[in-house]
Amino acid sequence: MLTARGKVPLVTRQMLVFFALLFSYPLWASAVGLYDYIGVEIAIWIIYALGYNLLLGYTGLPSFGHGAFLGIGAYAYGLSQLDLSGGVWIGLLLAVCAATAAAGLVACFLSHRRGIYFALMTIAFGQIFWFVAIKWHGVTGGEDGLLNVLRPELGLGVASISLKSNTTLYYFAAALLAVIVVILWRVLHSPFGAAIQAIRMNETRARFLGYRVWLIKWSVFTLSGAFAGLAGGLFCLTQESAYPDVMSLHASGFVVMMTLIGGGFVSFWGPVVGVIVFFLARDLLGSVTEAWLLWYGLLFMAVMLFEPEGVAGAWGRIAARLGSQKVAAPAAGKEAST
Amino acid sequence: MSLFTAEHLHKRFGDQVVLEDVSLAFESGAVSGIMGPNGAGKSTCFNVLTGLHRPDRGRVTFDGEDITGLAPDEIARRGVSRSFQIMTLFDEFTALENILVALPEVRRGLGRPFWQPRADAEAIEEAREVLAQVGLEGRAGTPAAALPYGERRALEIAVALAARPRIVFLDEPTQGLGTEGRARLSALIRELRHRYTLVIIEHDMGFLFGLADRISVIHWGQVIAEGTPGALRAKDRVRAAGPGRTP
Amino acid sequence: MDFISGLLPHILNGLALGLLFALIALGFTLIVSVMEVINLAHGSLFALGAYVALLVISPDLSALGPLGEAYAALPLGARYAIALVIAPLAVAVVGFGLEVCLRRTYGKKKEYGLLLTFGAALVIEEAIRLTWGPAEQVLPTPEAVTGAFLAGDMIYSKYRVFAAVFGLCAIGLVWLFLDKTPYGAIIKAGAHDSEMVRALGINLSRLQLLVFGFGAALAGIAGIILAPIWGLRPHVGVDAVIPAFLIIVLGGIGSFWGAVAGGLLVGLAVGITGAYATDWSILSMYLLLILVLSVRARGLFGKKTVLET
Numbered sequence: 001m002l003t004a005r006g007k008v009p010l011v012t013r014q015m016l017v018f019f020a021l022l023f024s025y026p027l028w029a030s031a032v033g034l035y036d037y038i039g040v041e042i043a044i045w046i047i048y049a050l051g052y053n054l055l056l057g058y059t060g061l062p063s064f065g066h067g068a069f070l071g072i073g074a075y076a077y078g079l080s081q082l083d084l085s086g087g088v089w090i091g092l093l094l095a096v097c098a099a100t101a102a103a104g105l106v107a108c109f110l111s112h113r114r115g116i117y118f119a120l121m122t123i124a125f126g127q128i129f130w131f132v133a134i135k136w137h138g139v140t141g142g143e144d145g146l147l148n149v150l151r152p153e154l155g156l157g158v159a160s161i162s163l164k165s166n167t168t169l170y171y172f173a174a175a176l177l178a179v180i181v182v183i184l185w186r187v188l189h190s191p192f193g194a195a196i197q198a199i200r201m202n203e204t205r206a207r208f209l210g211y212r213v214w215l216i217k218w219s220v221f222t223l224s225g226a227f228a229g230l231a232g233g234l235f236c237l238t239q240e241s242a243y244p245d246v247m248s249l250h251a252s253g254f255v256v257m258m259t260l261i262g263g264g265f266v267s268f269w270g271p272v273v274g275v276i277v278f279f280l281a282r283d284l285l286g287s288v289t290e291a292w293l294l295w296y297g298l299l300f301m302a303v304m305l306f307e308p309e310g311v312a313g314a315w316g317r318i319a320a321r322l323g324s325q326k327v328a329a330p331a332a333g334k335e336a337s338t
Numbered sequence: 339m340s341l342f343t344a345e346h347l348h349k350r351f352g353d354q355v356v357l358e359d360v361s362l363a364f365e366s367g368a369v370s371g372i373m374g375p376n377g378a379g380k381s382t383c384f385n386v387l388t389g390l391h392r393p394d395r396g397r398v399t400f401d402g403e404d405i406t407g408l409a410p411d412e413i414a415r416r417g418v419s420r421s422f423q424i425m426t427l428f429d430e431f432t433a434l435e436n437i438l439v440a441l442p443e444v445r446r447g448l449g450r451p452f453w454q455p456r457a458d459a460e461a462i463e464e465a466r467e468v469l470a471q472v473g474l475e476g477r478a479g480t481p482a483a484a485l486p487y488g489e490r491r492a493l494e495i496a497v498a499l500a501a502r503p504r505i506v507f508l509d510e511p512t513q514g515l516g517t518e519g520r521a522r523l524s525a526l527i528r529e530l531r532h533r534y535t536l537v538i539i540e541h542d543m544g545f546l547f548g549l550a551d552r553i554s555v556i557h558w559g560q561v562i563a564e565g566t567p568g569a570l571r572a573k574d575r576v577r578a579a580g581p582g583r584t585p
Numbered sequence: 586m587d588f589i590s591g592l593l594p595h596i597l598n599g600l601a602l603g604l605l606f607a608l609i610a611l612g613f614t615l616i617v618s619v620m621e622v623i624n625l626a627h628g629s630l631f632a633l634g635a636y637v638a639l640l641v642i643s644p645d646l647s648a649l650g651p652l653g654e655a656y657a658a659l660p661l662g663a664r665y666a667i668a669l670v671i672a673p674l675a676v677a678v679v680g681f682g683l684e685v686c687l688r689r690t691y692g693k694k695k696e697y698g699l700l701l702t703f704g705a706a707l708v709i710e711e712a713i714r715l716t717w718g719p720a721e722q723v724l725p726t727p728e729a730v731t732g733a734f735l736a737g738d739m740i741y742s743k744y745r746v747f748a749a750v751f752g753l754c755a756i757g758l759v760w761l762f763l764d765k766t767p768y769g770a771i772i773k774a775g776a777h778d779s780e781m782v783r784a785l786g787i788n789l790s791r792l793q794l795l796v797f798g799f800g801a802a803l804a805g806i807a808g809i810i811l812a813p814i815w816g817l818r819p820h821v822g823v824d825a826v827i828p829a830f831l832i833i834v835l836g837g838i839g840s841f842w843g844a845v846a847g848g849l850l851v852g853l854a855v856g857i858t859g860a861y862a863t864d865w866s867i868l869s870m871y872l873l874l875i876l877v878l879s880v881r882a883r884g885l886f887g888k889k890t891v892l893e894t
Contacts, residue, residue: 007457008457186452187451191444191447191448191453194439195444195445197428201430202428205422207411207414208420
């Protein structure tokens, strides 16, 4: 069940728990051996993965070139700082705009495609952007990328805050993430959210019910590109650089892995879990072996083989089993399906 | 003038002619039947009428307007609704959600991020009424995939009705149903005929003869007979074309 | 130097590249047609083929004593020929393993199979990096196909000619196999309708296993031939798999001649643009793809298939 049934509040109980963990993170991070910087990375990639899951989990469109939009966001932000020195907000705005525009353009070519053709076309487009990023030295700095994108002060109207410290940066990223979670939750429970899920389950029927399927697919692709752009802007802000690596096929595949390993097909929170698993695996496995990707890849294959609905799917099943044990005695039979 | 007409439709796939000079007219408020053996071109005919395929030649009109070659969603938005021979439901949605997503308000509300159709009393009320029409009022909270076959068939029709259509095309609604299911469906359509304009594809003559006001018989892509069930019964040609089953 | 003859070497390069691309794409399209799986590990299998060949051609056999010395004393050509047989077989075995894993995802969401192969791609690539190290390596080639020759007033690389001829022969053999043998007929039937194959009493699982292995072996062969042209890095698979994707989409999924025509088109586009703008030559294939797909939605030879649902 991807969206809740019945009326949902603007901020749910699960969200409150998540926000509590999110904003208290710097207080307990070091106690469990973590640090603020990985928190920033995780927050950024959660924004990216949640936006991506609009496409994959909700609409059922597997894009393998989404890294392009993250990268475009990163470059747009970086260029705005280097050439315009426009400040954080303008930079992020430009990042979102650039990624949205690119995604909107790509979506024009993709929105009438399905299945394998869709997946292969997204790979092709992703590669184009990646390739241009490497070759267009004058603008992107080639393979090295844009360097020395210094973190400016964050203007908040009355005051401005330095983002030099990773802790401040973390709170900024976390605040943006919280806003994104609320926005996405709202979108998914609106008619638009119902429509994209309807398209995933049965595109033909949706079309014959009068839905402009092409336009809806275009919108959702573009929208998820916008989220990737925001994440990209934050990425550049954090890394103080933008480079083509994040646009490669592998990097694009990572967001798909994160989304699925957490259970993006069955839960709103799947991508959140998946991103955390990925970064913890990188740090934990990475501290043991150089070839952490080998082990992470094996882990991922095992998940696809034995628990393809990911962490959320396993959790759902365990919860259902525990629940059914509690009520099993009196009401056997049909109730389980409701 | 007829609510929905097809004039001289031709359609071929490759070198196979599937529709040849097919003309049909469906009256407002009536139940029309399209009959013929499997592979006679009935489904293609529906697909051309509802916009899935564009006819090679000919014209389709709805309410006096030419809708030939329009996209399926465009035709649907004008008030033409259909069900499918192969079940096309939103399987992970509950029965109620299947209906909700078919409501015109929900479709028109795509730009309203703060409206929650699943919590809107009016929308839910209407959706429940639609479910009640097909006898699924007790199944509102069941995912479509978990419904038994006969109820899925009923939901398939209900989704088409939820769009508040001015004409409903039902493509082989008895597909896969047993004698009992057929009888129940027959009773259901008898109820619905007071509220909707219906066009039904069927290869079972007995089923249509008891329901339709007018029947067109299609064979080899052509309309070979037309008339009221009574008039058709008299003709021998129907017997030659139809499988001649009786319930 | 006039225009056409100046272009000829680039056309030859393009042809060689295109034929090898086509070979990769053929394996890819066979797998897609029979198993309905996009094999994202295809590029890694390509790289694996080249690395195994490297191992076979110049192995460290000091532990084997005289036997090892005897092998090392064989002429390079002989060892190369042995590698051309053993390496694809090794890749096929890895393919078998992957297919056995994939089996669990059949009948579930298509994304699961796709993602499983992506995981496999990571694993194979990392395993290569771990075994052979991250540095670029050189795959030795026999004397007979090394160096250059002069024709007219242009210099041609012998190896490119060899690669083109080899690619042509390999594609021809695949065609003969698919079109003229009963096995080929079964594979084509499996691609068309797996239920029918089962109804004919053919063991579908075994067919899928063999087709996957065969497709993987084709990637492996292409890897061996392309390695001296591209150099050998653990990451080289991506350079191979991307053109293969494009070619499949360009030619139409599931079409033999589509893959061949697509491969040649892409190879020629890359080769000829290479004459004018070396840096941007790869971009030409993307532009070609977008161009073709704007005109023909399912590629040159594509038909509407179940793969789109």
